[in-house]
Amino acid sequence: MARKSSSRWRLRLLGAGLLIALIGGGWAWWDLHHWVPPRAAFPMQGVEIGAEDGAVDWAALKAIGADFAYLDASASAFARDGAFVKNLEDARAARLQVGAVHRYDPCQPAEKQAGNFVTVVPRDGKMLPPAIDLDMLADDCPVKVSDAAVQSELTTFINQIETHTGKPSILKVSRAFQQRYGVAAAIDRNLWLVRDRFQPDYAGRPWMLWTANSALANEAGASPVRWVVVQP
CATH class of the missing domain: 1.20.5 (Single alpha-helices involved in coiled-coils or other helix-helix interfaces)
Incomplete structure (x- = not known):
């Protein structure tokens, strides 16, 4: 027993x-x-939104604390976010500051990618500085692209879109892209880093924007959103 x-x-x-x-x-x-970072530590907070996020209630995003929105606009040499125009109009109607994001493709020529971006994104002094999403590596390019060529082409792309927007761009750099190409040290532009919950330090210098939660549950839509804060 x-x-x-x-x-x-x-x-x-x-x-x-x-x-x-x-x-x-x-x-x-x-x-x-x-989870989002405390407002006392990071007074300016916002979102990154694209077509993949589905329908967005912009008034609800504003109500939960979004001050700005970066909108996915273009990618590579030909792809364009189908929701960009509507998101731009609706975000502005909700009185959010708005910027555009281009997803950079190291396999495609800089001139073609810049042409794609300037076709989609209006020349508007009220927009936030353009952001370049740097995550894709050149490992799978049909034609071999050296690391030096990636940096050179990226510099060309930056110069061309900055001529269009009239503002210095922001480099949204993933950990993998930074480790491979070291762009944070090579290119003097403000940085946007990504790391859920904990502040990122992989660039070796201070960041300006931080995606603090890449899948924030919210009342503004059926899908989670990418929540971004600004370094005060």
């Missing part, structure tokens, strides 16, 4: 431990997907 009683207690303790672990894991998941 003593052995049976001891086995029952072990099973109960095991069950209780599993329950606590499940509750703890559920809370951690909920907290991660609802």
